[in-house]
Amino acid sequence: MAQIDHTVHVALGERAYDILIGPDLLAEAGAILADKFPGRRFGIVTDENVARAQLPRLTAGLDKAGLHYETVVLPAGEATKSYAMLERVVEGLLAARLERGDLVIALGGGVIGDLAGFAASVTRRGMDFVQMPTSLLAQVDSSVGGKTGINSPHGKNLVGAFHQPKLVLADLSALDTLDRRQFAAGYAEVVKYGLIDDPEFFEWLDANLGEIFEGGPARGEAVARCCAHKARVVIEDEKETGVRALLNLGHTFGHALEKDTGYGDRLLHGEGVSIGMVLAHRFSTELGLAPGQDAGRVVAHLKRAGLPTTLADIPGTLGSTQDLMAAIAQDKKVQRGALTFILTKGVGQAFIEKGVEPGRVAAFLDAVR
Structure with missing residues (x-):
C-alpha cells in the first residue's frame, strides 16, 4: 500500500x-x-x-x-x-x-x-x-x-x-x-519560491535547511510547499503570459551562464539559477530597487546550502560580457527585442520588469566579473 x-x-x-x-x-x-x-x-x-x-x-x-x-x-x-x-x-x-x-x-x-x-x-x-x-x-x-x-x-x-x-x-x-552537489542544485529551485513572494517560507527554509538536506520530515514538507506554490501559479497563468514568468527568477542570467559553459557538469542548472538569483538581487540593488542587505541574506543562505553565488565560483573561463548578452537576448521573455527580467524589491518581493536597457545589464555584468 x-x-x-x-x-x-x-x-x-x-x-x-x-x-x-x-x-x-x-x-x-x-x-x-x-x-x-x-x-x-x-x-x-x-x-x-x-x-x-x-x-x-x-x-x-x-x-x-x-x-x-x-x-x-x-x-x-x-x-x-x-x-x-x-x-x-x-x-x-x-x-x-x-x-x-x-x-x-x-x-x-x-x-x-x-x-x-x-x-x-x-x-x-x-x-x-x-x-x-x-x-x-x-x-x-x-x-x-x-x-x-x-x-x-x-x-x-x-x-x-x-x-x-x-x-x-x-x-x-x-x-x-543523489550526491550532495545534485541535491544542492535542486535546492536552488526550492529557495526560489521563498524569494519570489513568500518571505515566511524563506525564513522556514533558513531554519530547516539541515533537516531538508538530511532527509527528515521537513524535506517532504518543502517539496509539497513548492509544488503547491507552483500549482497556484500554473492555475492562474498556465501558458506564462503573466505572473508565471515570476518562476523564472534567476533564470535569465542562469540560462546565459549555462549556454556559455556548454550545458555540462561544469555548471549544473540549479547552480546557474543560484548565481542568477544573486545577480538578480544585486542588479535590483544596483538599480535602486532593493536594499543591499537582502542580497546579502540570499548569498548567505545559498552558501550554507553549498551553492555557488558569484561568476568567480564557476570553474574555467567565462565568455565575454558580449557573449552573455547574446545569450540573454535569446531569453524566452524577450518581447520585440526588449529585455524582460525578474527583479526584486527585497526577499519575497519579486516582480516582472519589461524593457530593461541592455546597456545597464552589460555594465552590471562588467562590474561583477
Whole structure:
C-alpha cells in the first residue's frame, strides 16, 4: 500500500491532475497506474544513471501489477535535451507500437521530464504522460506545470510545448541516491519560491535547511510547499503570459551562464539559477530597487546550502560580457527585442520588469566579473 504523505491538486479543469508525494512511490507505481489508467501500456523514458539507480524498483512494481511496458534509455546530462535525442525517443515509442491512448513515463530529473514530455506531446499528435521525478529540482519545479522542451544551439528551452502530465509521482526515497552537489542544485529551485513572494517560507527554509538536506520530515514538507506554490501559479497563468514568468527568477542570467559553459557538469542548472538569483538581487540593488542587505541574506543562505553565488565560483573561463548578452537576448521573455527580467524589491518581493536597457545589464555584468 503506497504511503502518500502529501497530495497537491493542480486544478486545470479537464486537464487537472494530482501530485503524490511520499516514500517508495516508484515501487508502488505499478498498483497506482493500474488503478488510475486501466488497460494502458507504458513507454518508460529514462537516462543511464537513473536506469541503474531507480528503474529496477519501478519495473518490479509494473511487473507485479501485470502492466506492459517498453523502455528507452538515454545518455545522462543536459546535452540530452536535443533534437537528436528527441528523435530517438519518438522513434523508440513508435517502434514499441505504443498507441495514442497509451502513456509515456518520464523517469528522471528535469532533463528527462522535459524531453519525454515534449516527445509525448508530438508523438502520434499527442500522447498522455506521467512524471516520475527522481531529482529534487524535478520534484519541486520542472515536473509540475506542463512545460516541456529541448534546447537549441541558440539557447535553453527554446523548442517545446505546454503539455500537462496526467499524474506526478514524487518518490522522496529517490532523493536519497543523489550526491550532495545534485541535491544542492535542486535546492536552488526550492529557495526560489521563498524569494519570489513568500518571505515566511524563506525564513522556514533558513531554519530547516539541515533537516531538508538530511532527509527528515521537513524535506517532504518543502517539496509539497513548492509544488503547491507552483500549482497556484500554473492555475492562474498556465501558458506564462503573466505572473508565471515570476518562476523564472534567476533564470535569465542562469540560462546565459549555462549556454556559455556548454550545458555540462561544469555548471549544473540549479547552480546557474543560484548565481542568477544573486545577480538578480544585486542588479535590483544596483538599480535602486532593493536594499543591499537582502542580497546579502540570499548569498548567505545559498552558501550554507553549498551553492555557488558569484561568476568567480564557476570553474574555467567565462565568455565575454558580449557573449552573455547574446545569450540573454535569446531569453524566452524577450518581447520585440526588449529585455524582460525578474527583479526584486527585497526577499519575497519579486516582480516582472519589461524593457530593461541592455546597456545597464552589460555594465552590471562588467562590474561583477
